[in-house]
Amino acid sequence: MMKTANDINFKDKKALIRVDFNVPLNENFEVTDPTRIEAAKPTIIKVLEDGGSAILMSHLGRPKGVDKKFSLEHIIKAVSDVIGVHVKFVDNCIGEEAEKAAAELKNGEILLLENLRFHPEEKAGDKDFAEKLSKLGDVYVNDAFGTAHRAHASTAIIAQFFPENKCAGLLLSKEVENLNQVLNNSKKPVTAVIGGAKVSSKIGVMMNILDKVDHIIIGGGMAFTFIKVKGGKIGDSLVEDDKLDVAQDILNMAKQKNTKIHLPIDVIGADSFSEEAKTQVFPANDIPDGWMGLDAGPKSNVGFSYVIADSKTILWNGPVGVFEMEKFAKGTIELGNAIADATADGAFSLVGGGDSVAAVKKFGLTDKVSYVSTGGGAMLEMLEGKTLPGIAALEE
Numbered sequence: 271m272m273k274t275a276n277d278i279n280f281k282d283k284k285a286l287i288r289v290d291f292n293v294p295l296n297e298n299f300e301v302t303d304p305t306r307i308e309a310a311k312p313t314i315i316k317v318l319e320d321g322g323s324a325i326l327m328s329h330l331g332r333p334k335g336v337d338k339k340f341s342l343e344h345i346i347k348a349v350s351d352v353i354g355v356h357v358k359f360v361d362n363c364i365g366e367e368a369e370k371a372a373a374e375l376k377n378g379e380i381l382l383l384e385n386l387r388f389h390p391e392e393k394a395g396d397k398d399f400a401e402k403l404s405k406l407g408d409v410y411v412n413d414a415f416g417t418a419h420r421a422h423a424s425t426a427i428i429a430q431f432f433p434e435n436k437c438a439g440l441l442l443s444k445e446v447e448n449l450n451q452v453l454n455n456s457k458k459p460v461t462a463v464i465g466g467a468k469v470s471s472k473i474g475v476m477m478n479i480l481d482k483v484d485h486i487i488i489g490g491g492m493a494f495t496f497i498k499v500k501g502g503k504i505g506d507s508l509v510e511d512d513k514l515d516v517a518q519d520i521l522n523m524a525k526q527k528n529t530k531i532h533l534p535i536d537v538i539g540a541d542s543f544s545e546e547a548k549t550q551v552f553p554a555n556d557i558p559d560g561w562m563g564l565d566a567g568p569k570s571n572v573g574f575s576y577v578i579a580d581s582k583t584i585l586w587n588g589p590v591g592v593f594e595m596e597k598f599a600k601g602t603i604e605l606g607n608a609i610a611d612a613t614a615d616g617a618f619s620l621v622g623g624g625d626s627v628a629a630v631k632k633f634g635l636t637d638k639v640s641y642v643s644t645g646g647g648a649m650l651e652m653l654e655g656k657t658l659p660g661i662a663a664l665e666e
């Protein structure tokens with residue numbers, strides 16, 4: 271069993287917390303979206319309120335060696351503002367200077383370390399580097415769900431140096447709990463909405479959830495590979511011809527397992543991939559050449575909403591149309607509204623994956639769904655049924 275930060279009293283302890291502060295910066299190196307810092311706040315506050323101190327370590331961007339553009343110095347102010355405590359900074363994450371700063375840290379104080387990825391040993395999962403990091407704290411806390419699928423030094427390897435003193439942060443444990451509620455502890459009927467551009471990126475997820483869900487709504491660009499293998503005419507819509515076999519396998523498996531697959535019945539067809547395109551509604555399996563389906567059509571939206579309204583657990587990953595363009599956003603908006611309504615009626619809904627999270631934010635639905643996951647890749651790997659190294663390391 272994995273301990274969480276709530277199981278530990280941090281009084282007089284230095285908590286070495288792996289956070290995900292990989293935040294977007296503008297050209298003046300100011301944080302433009304502090305969501306990831308806010309997400310780590312409950313864990314940091316728990317440590318400070320217990321009477322301990324917090325040493326925060328993170329990566330930022332993809333630097334090749336030391337590169338001040340990617341310095342965590344840029345985010346000191348944003349972290350201080352969000353947490354409400356002035357944050358100290360040290361311009362390395364290991365070595366004498368970092369050890370001195372950590373040793374001098376008093377209860378109630380926060381120390382931010384320089385970018386972990388200034389050392390290539392971080393991504394390589396180097397054991398010696400992990401050991402050097404481990405010297406800085408008494409308790410290891412992993413709250414970086416977004417990188418929990420990576421076996422990096424600070425996300426997994428380091429845990430072995432804290433055999434008795436390691437735990438999940440409050441964000442990471444909440445993510446795992448909510449995903450388990452969908453995958454292993456769900457109230458039926460369970461519906462997964464899988465959308466987005468490509469079948470290839472969602473094969474693992476669909477295979478793994480087939481026997482856990484009652485319905486799968488397949489939307490977006492990836493629906494056309496399924497429609498084509500069923501004999502439909504898809505015009506110039508997005509298709510992965512090398513994935514037709516996989517699509518057929520998924521349809522066969524679904525039939526065997528009695529999982530109902532819902533594909534769009536009609537689509538908004540466009541004569542080009544642009545906001546200026548001419549549009550027309552077509553049956554999803556009879557799209558003329560020269561036209562591509564870029565959004566779910568009106569009948570599809572009604573059908574999808576009907577399935578959602580009848581569900582007690584809903585997982586949403588991926589938009590059902592090119593929602594970034596207003597002309598092709600309606601399907602995704604209607605789907606989001608249907609999920610919000612079902613949630614208001616008592617269903618549990620979890621939204622995850624970069625683009626669906628962006629859609630939920632754009633259409634103001636964040637507070638109307640039960641949970642919005644912060645981890646794209648990590649969430650997909652959990653949905654694929656994989657064991658995440660960052661989580662396994664806390665359970666050993």
Ligand code: AMP
Binds near residue numbers: 467468492563591594
């Ligand atoms: P993914 O990253 O695989 O979840 O895909 C998300 C992207 O799929 C979004 O940027 C959407 O614009 C795009 N998308 C959704 N529906 C379609 C479609 N019918 N044709 C092409 N792209 C689509």
